[in-house]
Amino acid sequence: xxxxxxxxxxxxFIIGLGAIGACIGIAIMGGKYLExxxxxxxxxNALQTKMFLLAGLIDAAFLIGxxxxxxxxFASPFGA
Numbered sequence: 028x029x030x031x032x033x034x035x036x037x038x039x040f041i042i043g044l045g046a047i048g049a050c051i052g053i054a055i056m057g058g059k060y061l062e063x064x065x066x067x068x069x070x071x072n073a074l075q076t077k078m079f080l081l082a083g084l085i086d087a088a089f090l091i092g093x094x095x096x097x098x099x100x101f102a103s104p105f106g107a
Contacts, residue, residue: 037096038097041093041095042096045092049088056085
């Protein structure tokens, strides 16, 4: 296999595993939010704000991985 093939494979792993991790993280956080808001409905607004903040941070981590993968794919820092 050539270097370009390994770069493409690495990009696929970065994006794929990052997407799976972000989906699992947001799903767990959403489930915990629903549990917490069912236990204490008076805290729902404060919990919702924190949940959306954390969802943005989880998504940001995935998008940073996508940016790095695009750098590898298009800028080709390894001379592929």
